[in-house]
Amino acid sequence: MVAHHRNFRELVKISLCICLLIGVMYMLFVYRSVLKNSKSHWMRIWHDNLLRTDLNMKENDSEAIHIVQMLIGPKSVRFQTIFLKSLFMHHFEMGQPNPMPIHFHFLTDNVTRNIIEAKMASWRVNNVSMSFYPAEPIQARLGWMRSQHPATKVASMKLYIPEILNSSVSKILLLDSDVVFMVDAEEMWRLFDEFDKYQFLGMVREQAPVSFDLRAIGGNLQTYGFNAGIMMWHLKKISQDTWNKIWNRTHERRSKISSSYAAAEQTLINFVIMENPTILKELHCTWNLQMYEPVRSDNCWSTWNRSPGDGIESPKLLHADAVNKAENEFQALEPSALAKNVGDIKKRYIAIRSQYHLMNGYMFRHSPIEPPAFDIGRIMKRSYPDRQLLNSEKLCKSHWSFLKTWCQGVHHFVYNIYNRIHPLYVYQNHPILTNNSNQISLVVSVDFNKYVDYY
Incomplete structure (x- = not known):
């Protein structure tokens, strides 16, 4: 009788375990189905958007300068206002006669898109067009990126540029919102003519101390890197599949050392360049004058820290990549003394930024206002x-x-x-x-x- 009860209890336990196992498997199946449907929903949106973009691009001027920006949240748009004013001033007001059109590609969310559209609609600048791409599908795929960098979820979308643009554009300038133009964007666009047949990335060296070590997996130690806040992409020379294979292969190898990237996508891109140096066209440092606090100003000689002379160029793009961007600071007069450190460079940047703050967006429009208004x-x-x-x-x-x-x-x-x-x-x-x-x-x-x- 005791043995009978013991067998019965064992049978009950086994039955409960089987029921529990079936329940867990069912929950996993439901979760997988929901996740699959969710991903399918995003991918349908993404696919439809790319089709519309491809059709839209066929109607655009093939001679336009194409600029890509990732903009999420109101803070990025505040900096972008200065970026736009500096771009329009040097390109449309101070640049060549009959300037090239500008086509923007914004990867953003709905709220930020509303802000951008409202701003651009109120200015109504000639020869400017825009395409928008939803950021959510790309950000949903970035769960693998491990980084403490505050801009990880936004900046890391740069890795998917060939996929985002879907071969609709052959060349683009990828620029952070905290960039200020000091020259005509057309001058930078012409640098694509200097790329050789293998180069599809154009970047400037990081002006702060940095190192990249792949010796643990048979690679090298490199005591310099490149800044991903200002990039040139010659997309005609690289397909989406080829680019994915290049960076995924480097990511898999680097994961054997560590799964974390200090500066998110910038760190990964630097490892990619280490293993594939022929893909990079190194640009002069004045195309990305940086203000990150550890920057050594001597790493980039310019007319801001050296007397004018042979080989001393003026800054062409200012990049406020500092942790403290001093957004609330205003300075009316631009310092004339030569900068001794990155703090002096930042002060001069703030003075130039302040001048653009005071500019009226209407000054860049040269055609009559036609209804409907915004x-x-x-x-x-x-x-x-x-x-x-x-x-x-x-x-x-x-x-x-x-x-x-x-x-x-x-x-x-x-x-x-x-x-x-x-x-x-x-x-x-x-x-x-x-x-x-x-x-x-x-x-x-x-x-x-x-x-x-x-x-």
């Missing part, structure tokens, strides 16, 4: 698709007694705004942005929930 209604519909926009009919019905004179008049209630605007969306913890007692800030807050009766 339509805030269209932007609002995209931002709040489930809400109905306020119009004159609804307003007059709900507030007839208060607006009787206006409603009986000939006025038209429209959302067209002709003045220059810079809408910026910030997070709710705005005190973090305004707690500097040395600065003056105007903060306007709107709670759309309070206007629900109008809809």
